[in-house]
Amino acid sequence: MERIVHVEKLRMKFPGDESLLFKDLSVSFDRGEKVLLLGPSGCGKSTLLQVLSGLIPNSIEVPMKAEELKWPTSWGYVFQDPDSQFCMPFADEEIAFVLENLSVPKQEMKERIQHHLRQVGLNLKTIHTSIDTLSGGMKQRLAIASVLALEPEVIFLDEPTAMLDPEGTKEIWDLLKGIGRDKTVIIVEHKIDHVLEFIDRIVLFNDDGQIIADGPKDTILSLYKNEMKEHGIWFPGVWDEYIHDNKPIREHQSSDGVPLMQVQGFSGFRKKEEKIKVEELQVHSGEWIVIRGENGAGKSTLLHALMQFIKTNGTYELMGTPIKRVKNLTDHMTFVFQNPEFQFVANSVYEEIAYSLRIDKRTQQEIGERVHSLLEVFRLEAHQDKHPFQLSMGQKRRLSVAASIVIEKKIILLDEPTFGQDSKNTFALLEWFEEYRRRGITVIMVTHDDHISNNFATRIWTVKDGDVISDEKVSTQSGFVETKVLSF
């Protein structure tokens, strides 16, 4: 077998970090291999992928050295965020950008653009389609099309489906399997269900950026299951094991009395256009409500309407008071955004949690106690002096939840709180939400994850084309499901 990518004794350190990210790391890949790099978040897999392609140090300057380093001569790279890998506004222009870089004559461009779009199954009305109008999955297809325009021997995939819903994820992997058949493919990915059948080798990393195992996938999967579980990797069956070990119970609390929240003939508007419609819904305390629906169906819009971020009309009462007369809505409800960074206001993790308490003029002692207990619950003690932006993705999410609930609210709204999180973090978050729910707090979340709806939700709202079409009450105790079909 011919070695196509190779690094020997790699050393690397980010400026300002205390220790080396890699210390004398060696790894090599043969032509035609399909390899998955696995490890805990922050272990440097993505960075290694950039070294193997030559992006580090050619495009990104990071102090590094290696005794030997062989880059592939022709390669392509698919990144995780669909919105930060395009530089042109239209689909055809984006692929044309690649062709221009390769000095392809103008006359040949149209045809090649159409060819590559066909290859990835992106059937656009016209090739001159604005990228902004494409869904996340379509954008990733376009990214793959522009990689194909490079006619690469080696393809690097850096969590290409991290931002996609389950359906989009499956479609993209199906596509990649076909395209990658005769190429060398090196992959970094957490959600490995769809990846496993495609690859033949796994390289496993630990927290310190060392390779702890490297071999055929079946061997690694059977020998290192515990390590993977420990690292929060989404290996197949991780949910089943969790349910088996923890058996979450979804019992309903008594739901008589005045509902916590009640809407009737309710609509939400964006730019004067009706984007979400609800015939009737009631929310009681201690419920866990999951909002389901396809991409673009209006799930987030429903949350935004309930939170009054957008204009609404119709009846909307909070504990019997019309919403317009509720003075400080945020005293009763809070919202956790998909991107935690937007919510951060302070310069340290500690201050971030303390912020709401300070605004509320609590005593110094109370602030100290409250913040410390939350730091402990959300496993952030060690980072309390860091700037919130310096945390890892999982820590940021935990901090945003902690900061939102530091003053207890009756309702907590969340927009895809487990999105892009590893399994360890996901389960930890779900357990906290469950604990709050048991204390009588109502959790309303948008999620694509059916495991959450099937194992934690006590009520499921389904949204379709801007319409809440069903309201199901579910529980594990009695196996009882009551569905109220609202409209079709």
Add this chain to the structure above:
Amino acid sequence: MKKGLKLTDILVTIVIAVAFGIVYIVWGSLYYSVKPLGLHVDQLIYGMWFIAGPVAFLVLRKPGVALLAEIAAASGEFFLGSPWGLTVLLYGVVQGLFAELVFMAFKYKKFNMSVAVLAAIASCLGSVLMDFAYGEIGALSLWNLSLFMIARFIGSIFFAGVTAYYLVKVLEATGVTNLVRPVSSKDYAELDQK
């Protein structure tokens, strides 16, 4: 130093500028709502328009960045179809050039508050020169002109100098500036630790 700015430097500079371009639009509505008063209250907040250059320079610390940032910030408004677009573009070039000259005078090696304030004052001076040509402010009565100048200089020092400096300080705390700053040879030396 390799020849000129790298793609990353240029793109980051322009995007910083565009971010301020968005702030400017909000700022602009505030500005023009106080402007017709005629007594130059508006001039106190005029300095906000010079902030992109110093911020971009303090973040990237490379030659040419301040000028590029001002041009890019101004062109954002131009492309969005603001009726002030072309005016702003011309002003942007002059303001950026003046700020750039200050950083150049310090050989692009000083990143403290004084240099930011000096750059702000220079940008302000550039804008005043443009106002003599475009707005004929030389024909204003003396008391009015003095009021105008004092207000604008104070505003510039505060927004484009002091505020720019502190904003970048906070940005440094977020760790994002490490992405774009030049790597030192000391960082390479640390690779040889055991």
Add this chain to the structure above:
Amino acid sequence: MIVSSAETWLHKVNPSLKLVALIVLCIVALFIHDLNYMMNVTLGVLLLFLCFTGHSIKHILLLSIPFCFIFISTSLTMILFGKGETLWFEWGLISITEESFMRGLLVGFRALLFAALGLTFSLTTRPVNLFYSLMQQVKLKPKYAYSFMAALRLIPIMMEEFQTIRNAMKVRGFEKGKGIRSVYFKMKAYSIPLLSGSIRRAHRIAVAMEAKRFSDTRDRTYYYEFGFSKKDHGFILYFIILLLAGFYLSIQFPLLPI
């Protein structure tokens, strides 16, 4: 973005030439101090704006509303507080003289001219076309041109982020803070996430562009190619005639007696 779908001859003028011509005209206008001449030139440019941008009358009128505002806000200070000999009106600090009034109008028309020129350009030119043309005709380095194009794509994304931050601040109870301290907090709360997010995104895009083999060589091919045509001659001719005829008319048939 705001470029009309109905194309006129102005759309077909070479974008670089269009930009250079506009900037030259702006600089010339800085040296025009005769009110009648300035009015003629401004009217000539308004004609282009009103008739040849390919937008519907309704849209054009809508876009013209800020023009009145621009005119008033620019000229008023000069009219009320400008120097002058021939006093027309005085009240407290305000003194309107004939000179200050005329100069106020001059400044107002100049602002109007700039606004009309700028909008005419942005209504008839796709930014992508402008940058492709600048690379081909003015030899702008591709690394600058593509950076600008990439950044323009980010504007709507950043606008959305701005809105999200606004909502997030509501949730965090920002309205409750008062005074200078809260103004500082607000400014920081908006600009830091916006800036740091944008810097990281810009960095990622630059890396992605280089992963697609972008390099700053000039021997690249172009998906859109631009050259010159008769429309360009017409465009230049229009401005030359405008400047000459405007001057002639301002002397022979002045709109205002000065």
